[in-house]
Amino acid sequence: MSEIPGELKYSKSHEWVKIEDDGTVVIGVTEHAQDLLGDMVYVEVPEVDSDVEVEDACAVVESVKAASDIYSPVSGTIVASNDALTDAPEMVNSDPYGEGWIMRIKLADRADLDQLMDASAYADHVEAEDH
Amino acid sequence: MPYIPHTEEEVRQMLDTIGVQDIEDLFDEIPQSLRHKSLEGVPTQASEMDVNRLMHERAAKDGQPLCFMGAGAYDHHIPAAVWQITTRGEYYTAYTPYQAEASQGTLQLLYEYQTMMANLNALDVSNASLYDGASALAEAILMAVRANRKSKSKRILMPANVHPNYRKTAEAIVRNQGITFEVINYDQSSGCIDPASLPAEPGDFAALIIPQPNFFGGLEDVNVLTDWAHRHKSLVIGVVNPIALAVLAPPGDWGNDGADIACGEGQPLGIPMSSGGPFYGFMCCKQALVRQMPGRIIGRTVDLEGKPGFTLTLQAREQHIRRSKATSNICTNQGLMITASTIHMALLGADGLERVALASHDNTRKLVEKLTAIDGVEAVFNNAYFHEVVIQLSAPLAEVMRALHAQNLLPGFALQEDYPELENCLLVCATEMRNDEDIETYANHLQRIMSKL
Numbered sequence: 001m002s003e004i005p006g007e008l009k010y011s012k013s014h015e016w017v018k019i020e021d022d023g024t025v026v027i028g029v030t031e032h033a034q035d036l037l038g039d040m041v042y043v044e045v046p047e048v049d050s051d052v053e054v055e056d057a058c059a060v061v062e063s064v065k066a067a068s069d070i071y072s073p074v075s076g077t078i079v080a081s082n083d084a085l086t087d088a089p090e091m092v093n094s095d096p097y098g099e100g101w102i103m104r105i106k107l108a109d110r111a112d113l114d115q116l117m118d119a120s121a122y123a124d125h126v127e128a129e130d131h
Numbered sequence: 132m133p134y135i136p137h138t139e140e141e142v143r144q145m146l147d148t149i150g151v152q153d154i155e156d157l158f159d160e161i162p163q164s165l166r167h168k169s170l171e172g173v174p175t176q177a178s179e180m181d182v183n184r185l186m187h188e189r190a191a192k193d194g195q196p197l198c199f200m201g202a203g204a205y206d207h208h209i210p211a212a213v214w215q216i217t218t219r220g221e222y223y224t225a226y227t228p229y230q231a232e233a234s235q236g237t238l239q240l241l242y243e244y245q246t247m248m249a250n251l252n253a254l255d256v257s258n259a260s261l262y263d264g265a266s267a268l269a270e271a272i273l274m275a276v277r278a279n280r281k282s283k284s285k286r287i288l289m290p291a292n293v294h295p296n297y298r299k300t301a302e303a304i305v306r307n308q309g310i311t312f313e314v315i316n317y318d319q320s321s322g323c324i325d326p327a328s329l330p331a332e333p334g335d336f337a338a339l340i341i342p343q344p345n346f347f348g349g350l351e352d353v354n355v356l357t358d359w360a361h362r363h364k365s366l367v368i369g370v371v372n373p374i375a376l377a378v379l380a381p382p383g384d385w386g387n388d389g390a391d392i393a394c395g396e397g398q399p400l401g402i403p404m405s406s407g408g409p410f411y412g413f414m415c416c417k418q419a420l421v422r423q424m425p426g427r428i429i430g431r432t433v434d435l436e437g438k439p440g441f442t443l444t445l446q447a448r449e450q451h452i453r454r455s456k457a458t459s460n461i462c463t464n465q466g467l468m469i470t471a472s473t474i475h476m477a478l479l480g481a482d483g484l485e486r487v488a489l490a491s492h493d494n495t496r497k498l499v500e501k502l503t504a505i506d507g508v509e510a511v512f513n514n515a516y517f518h519e520v521v522i523q524l525s526a527p528l529a530e531v532m533r534a535l536h537a538q539n540l541l542p543g544f545a546l547q548e549d550y551p552e553l554e555n556c557l558l559v560c561a562t563e564m565r566n567d568e569d570i571e572t573y574a575n576h577l578q579r580i581m582s583k584l
Contacts, residue, residue: 066452066453067452
């Protein structure tokens with residue numbers, strides 16, 4: 001079983017969401033997702049200041065196996081992108097919940113967070129998908 | 132082993148295994164209205180003798196006129212060695228092989244091709260080619276809309292002096308994706324885009340197309356146009372003639388930052404005109420855009436033992452991996468055509484290519500001098516040109532062309548159908564293949580015909 005930190009929220013498409021005190025959220029892909037994708041070779045992060053809606057494809061992670069879209073779990077405005085991933089995409093593999101973060105979004109509506117799963121619901125979701 | 136491996140018995144077994152009655156049932160999701168019932172014009176069989184005869188008759192229809200027509204396909208000299216080598220068994224395949232890495236020779240050739248095209252365009256990367264120049268432009272437009280992350284617009288600024296067929300093809304390919312073209316008119320006296328006529332506040336747009344040379348043969352002010360587009364956060368797509376690049380500034384050097392994408396028709400590089408095809412399209416771009424580039428890309432790498440080798444690279448962009456999110460539905464290239472082109476460029480070298488370009492320009496200059504010395508023949512535009520020029524006749528063009536055709540001479544491309552304002556105007560071209568005598572022949576016939584009308 002891969003690591004699923006208890007303090008984060010999760011989407012069905014395997015993004016994690018960390019809620020910060022300043023009304024922004026940090027988003028990345030889960031350890032389970034990076035494991036499925038394999039070694040990252042490229043990450044395309046979103047443009048800062050662009051607006052996103054829930055389930056917009058706003059970033060791309062490309063591994064040796066596939067290129068996959070990252071869907072925004074919330075609506076809002078991109079306030080930061082992890083440009084370091086351009087040169088070091090492998091951080092998504094090595095530290096998916098830390099240095100491998102992808103983007104920071106200023107929430108348009110906090111209610112979006114209610115649609116996300118907590119750690120135990122996500123663990124069930126992963127297990128259900130595996131079977 | 133039979134070439135077609137499925138016997139009726141094997142097909143039956145496979146259908147039984149998956150529980151399907153008939154092969155047709157596998158295609159039942161394709162609506163009947165989209166299906167072509169039968170190929171009525173195609174006979175089921177013909178003998179080799181009959182096919183030979185038919186092909187000779189067809190070939191004879193092309194004739195061997197003295198050619199002063201360009202307009203997108205050009206009559207350049209192709210050294211005999213080019214197709215002699217291209218059709219050797221080792222090279223003579225039309226396709227990227229499915230087990231690509233097993234064919235290191237093919238991949239190396241594609242890699243050399245990409246290197247030559249990237250150098251010619253002064254851009255970082257080239258793909259392994261596309262179908263033709265027109266569809267390459269369509270792909271470049273789709274690419275620009277995807278790649279321009281500073282613009283959400285699907286508006287493309289399209290000069291009217293881009294090849295009319297390219298404009299039609301591009302529109303047919305992209306119009307269902309919500310991409311719109313805004314036409315930029317050319318200046319009536321120069322035939323080129325007048326940078327001063329461009330709006331100060333053009334609004335959001337994804338890309339500006341810059342033809343160099345333009346369809347009328349004229350040379351655009353590419354530096355000013357490129358910088359203007361970049362100031363407005365647009366990408367720049369150069370549509371270029373590869374022969375012209377031997378003497379003109381390559382797209383990668385346009386303006387302060389260079390064009391972002393360059394594309395064009397590869398036919399002038401060793402491909403015979405052969406009734407209009409097959410040709411090939413080329414495309415190059417800046418490194419930053421490579422993941423949005425369509426088509427195959429070959430990379431150089433090392434194997435487990437550290438030996439150099441070639442491989443298909445960046446396949447995650449492609450349809451077989453990324454499905455509907457792929458950069459393009461094109462996962463192939465014009466293998467045979469670019470084999471010829473690569474050999475052609477290797478034989479000519481940079482110096483040879485430059486000599487072809489200069490001789491073509493020189494011959495066109497002589498042609499225009501001779502033709503415009505005739506009463507009732509004038510050059511329409513006053514701008515610098517590469518190897519094509521628009522001339523206007525004071526007589527009905529259709530009649531003059533008929534008379535010239537009767538002399539087995541192809542006088543040029545009549546522009547009025549695509550450009551109603553260019554009445555009795557003819558786009559003429561003289562490549563390095565047209566010598567002084569040919570030019571004299573054209574001028575003499577034209578003078579005689581004009582004097583009778």
